[in-house]
Amino acid sequence: MSESARSLAYLSDISVAEVKGLAGKRSEALAEAGVVSVADLLLHAPRRYVDRSRVVPLDEVPLGEEVTVIGEVTAVKMRRVRKNLTIVDATIFDGNSYLFAVWFNQAFRSRQVAEGTEVALSGKVERYRGRLQMSSPDVDVLDKPGESLVTGRVMPVHPTVAGVGPGYLRRAIHNALGRARPIEEPLPPDLAKRLGLVERDKAIAEVHFPDTIEAGEAARGRLVFDELFRLEVALAMRKQRQVDAAEGISHTVDGELVAGFVASLPYELTGAQRRVSEEIATDMAVAHPMHRLLQGEVGSGKTVVAVEALLRAVQGGYQGAIMAPTEVLAGQHFLNVSELLLQAGLQPDVVGDGAELGMDDLFAEGDGPFVTLALLTSNAAEANYRPRGGAKREELLARIADGSVDIVIGTHALIQEGVSFARLGLAVVDEQHRFGVHQRVKLREQSSGPDPDLLIMTATPIPRTLSMTLYGDLDVSVVDEMPPGRAAVTTVHRTKAPGQLEEVYQQIRDEAAVGRQAFVVCPLVEDSDKIYAKSATAEHKRLSAVLADLEVGLIHGQLSSGDKEAVMSQFRDGELDVLVATTVIEVGIDIPNATIMVIEDADRFGLSQLHQLRGRVGRGEHPATCVLVSEPTTPDSEQRIAAMVETTDGFRLAEEDLRIRGQGTVFGSRQAGLADLKLADILEDLDTLITARKEAFALVAEDPMLKKHPLIADEVRALLGEDVEWLFIS
Numbered sequence: 001m002s003e004s005a006r007s008l009a010y011l012s013d014i015s016v017a018e019v020k021g022l023a024g025k026r027s028e029a030l031a032e033a034g035v036v037s038v039a040d041l042l043l044h045a046p047r048r049y050v051d052r053s054r055v056v057p058l059d060e061v062p063l064g065e066e067v068t069v070i071g072e073v074t075a076v077k078m079r080r081v082r083k084n085l086t087i088v089d090a091t092i093f094d095g096n097s098y099l100f101a102v103w104f105n106q107a108f109r110s111r112q113v114a115e116g117t118e119v120a121l122s123g124k125v126e127r128y129r130g131r132l133q134m135s136s137p138d139v140d141v142l143d144k145p146g147e148s149l150v151t152g153r154v155m156p157v158h159p160t161v162a163g164v165g166p167g168y169l170r171r172a173i174h175n176a177l178g179r180a181r182p183i184e185e186p187l188p189p190d191l192a193k194r195l196g197l198v199e200r201d202k203a204i205a206e207v208h209f210p211d212t213i214e215a216g217e218a219a220r221g222r223l224v225f226d227e228l229f230r231l232e233v234a235l236a237m238r239k240q241r242q243v244d245a246a247e248g249i250s251h252t253v254d255g256e257l258v259a260g261f262v263a264s265l266p267y268e269l270t271g272a273q274r275r276v277s278e279e280i281a282t283d284m285a286v287a288h289p290m291h292r293l294l295q296g297e298v299g300s301g302k303t304v305v306a307v308e309a310l311l312r313a314v315q316g317g318y319q320g321a322i323m324a325p326t327e328v329l330a331g332q333h334f335l336n337v338s339e340l341l342l343q344a345g346l347q348p349d350v351v352g353d354g355a356e357l358g359m360d361d362l363f364a365e366g367d368g369p370f371v372t373l374a375l376l377t378s379n380a381a382e383a384n385y386r387p388r389g390g391a392k393r394e395e396l397l398a399r400i401a402d403g404s405v406d407i408v409i410g411t412h413a414l415i416q417e418g419v420s421f422a423r424l425g426l427a428v429v430d431e432q433h434r435f436g437v438h439q440r441v442k443l444r445e446q447s448s449g450p451d452p453d454l455l456i457m458t459a460t461p462i463p464r465t466l467s468m469t470l471y472g473d474l475d476v477s478v479v480d481e482m483p484p485g486r487a488a489v490t491t492v493h494r495t496k497a498p499g500q501l502e503e504v505y506q507q508i509r510d511e512a513a514v515g516r517q518a519f520v521v522c523p524l525v526e527d528s529d530k531i532y533a534k535s536a537t538a539e540h541k542r543l544s545a546v547l548a549d550l551e552v553g554l555i556h557g558q559l560s561s562g563d564k565e566a567v568m569s570q571f572r573d574g575e576l577d578v579l580v581a582t583t584v585i586e587v588g589i590d591i592p593n594a595t596i597m598v599i600e601d602a603d604r605f606g607l608s609q610l611h612q613l614r615g616r617v618g619r620g621e622h623p624a625t626c627v628l629v630s631e632p633t634t635p636d637s638e639q640r641i642a643a644m645v646e647t648t649d650g651f652r653l654a655e656e657d658l659r660i661r662g663q664g665t666v667f668g669s670r671q672a673g674l675a676d677l678k679l680a681d682i683l684e685d686l687d688t689l690i691t692a693r694k695e696a697f698a699l700v701a702e703d704p705m706l707k708k709h710p711l712i713a714d715e716v717r718a719l720l721g722e723d724v725e726w727l728f729i730s
């Protein structure tokens with residue numbers, strides 16, 4: 001590479017405003033679209049190409065087939081035909097013949113398809129009243145005729161940027177390339193060669209202006225690799241840093257407390273539980289802090305595995321913690337853990353908010369060793385915090401700090417100021433995507449001792465592609481087997497036709513008659529918790545009348561935590577037949593006696609939510625039904641409902657979700673920082689992702705601080721930004 005070759009990191013420091021033709025308003029418009037630096041501009045790759053040699057001249061165009069035609073717009077007009085019908089039509093001339101294009105209710109076309117521009121139209125050509133016509137074709141605006149830069153046969157179609165015309169954008173990229181090239185190759189030569197990658201400089205030029213579509217695709221392939229490689233390098237470094245972190249704990253994994261716990265469980269652990277538990281024990285035994293993701297479907301028995309791990313910490317004199325995303329969930333965990341310990345003959349001793357949960361009688365039993373549990377849910381900063389019964393908050397915090405509480409279960413309250421563990425040995429984070437990396441780290445820092453082990457639990461099935469990106473720095477254990485004796489859940493789709501709804505209500509009555517229970521999830525109201533709560537309240541009123549012979553309860557996010565817990569325990573105790581709920585019941589609620597889940601306006605929910613909600617039933621021995629009530633709406637929502645009816649496999653649903661929604665959002669939550677991908681498509685580019693990950697981890701294993709690969713280090717820092725900066729501080 002020549003002396004003057006520029007690196008991508010260098011180009012990421014130069015504003016697009018420096019590029020000829022982009023000063024002022026245009027650079028602002030680009031910045032708005034996320035194209036801030038010259039590097040961003042050069043990586044603003046075409047979304048597709050139009051091959052002019054495959055474009056059909058109008059006088060030879062086959063009728064009724066999908067084709068692309070190119071021509072100049074000679075006339076365009078918009079007509080408002082009726083109140084809800086707007087027609088845009090345009091005439092296109094390709095030098096020989098005319099074509100008539102028409103769009104219905106797409107008013108924006110009148111601005112897009114401006115007179116005098118060159119456009120490519122894709123769709124089917126028909127003959128109508130003697131002339132050639134295309135109805136609602138796709139449009140790529142190419143250029144002003146005669147001003148086209150592209151004289152080759154392949155025309156790049158860049159993602160549009162509002163305020164910068166496509167021809168203008170293309171010219172600007174052309175200018176930028178002229179100034180920026182040659183661009184330096186950051187990869188070791190043997191690596192690029194072994195993987196058959198196009199050279200960096202060539203790739204950046206040819207992705208924009210290839211001679212053939214194949215050359216464009218090859219160039220794109222290189223840039224996709226680069227993007228995934230940068231991400232995986234950052235993840236590999238993060239992992240390395242975690243592994244190298246100064247001091248971990250070597251836990252006593254073979255001890256009586258754990259052995260006794262497992263031996264006295266009323267059931268055998270499944271093979272998957274045992275395997276996963278072994279993986280965790282191996283990590284805990286070594287003096288490096290564990291970073292492990294524990295994945296498994298709702299009801300697969302993750303909690304038992306987590307409690308076993310917590311007891312491993314406790315038996316060696318360390319403390320354990322579980323952090324849950326909501327108060328209801330923390331309360332539920334608290335009950336589950338208490339019950340598990342009791343089942344195993346241990347004596348949970350409760351301090352803190354947990355003493356509120358009416359658990360006193362439960363704790364009379366048991367004669368094994370004491371394990372002290374605490375529930376900490378209220379935010380210390382809340383002005384209206386009132387210590388409830390049991391231990392005062394100060395006392396609880398003091399006992400966490402002096403180490404006399406063994407296991408603390410809580411919400412965000414655990415990572416508030418003022419909480420300090422004497423010697424935290426294991427932190428379990430039940431996160432459902434709700435906590436970020438920072439919060440995980442924060443929990444670890446609440447202990448003054450060595451770094452505790454970290455176990456992240458999630459019931460959200462994460463497709464492999466995502467666990468390699470979103471959670472790419474974690475080791476993964478999957479509980480991929482359900483405990484035996486779990487009854488199946490049948491999913492059906494019903495419309496709101498009165499007959500169909502009455503059938504659903506009758507089914508609820510029938511189940512209640514034999515002692516079973518039902519959840520009814522209210523239509524999701526977008527606006528706010530408050531409005532959602534209001535609609536739930538209205539639905540509760542309506543259903544109480546419809547099901548007058550049953551006890552119908554109500555839970556939503558606006559209830560105080562005390563009231564929420566009161567309703568949950570009524571439902572748990574069977575005092576209620578039906579629980580009308582908002583999505584507060586989405587996660588973690590475990591009522592094995594509930595056999596019906598009715599989800600109203602199911603089309604409004606995302607797949608992950610539907611799956612999580614459905615996971616609330618079928619947790620006991622009785623067969624269960626999930627009823628999705630909705631009118632057919634959009635194609636997307638129909639696909640979601642069809643997928644739910646078809647399968648209960650969370651991984652398949654997660655992949656389906658990714659396919660339907662695209663990768664911008666992951667199972668309901670926006671991917672944060674590191675995983676923001678511009679070029680790569682993690683479904684399409686899975687093979688590249690796997691390769692990039694393998695190579696990145698190998699590189700970092702050999703050169704942890706990238707001392708021998710400064711160009712790679714620079715561009716990871718330059719392009720991934722703040723999220724990775726700490727990785728480079730030694």
Ligand code: ADP
Nearest residue numbers: 267268269270297298299300301302303304483
């Ligand atoms: P998860 O946390 O993965 O959603 P839980 O740990 O709450 O699942 O387990 C769900 C239910 O299954 C609990 O009631 C638990 O007692 C029970 N359970 C867990 N493991 C087993 C097993 N191996 N055999 C039978 N029941 C089990």
Ligand code: MG
Nearest residue numbers: 249283284286
């Ligand atoms: Mg350890």
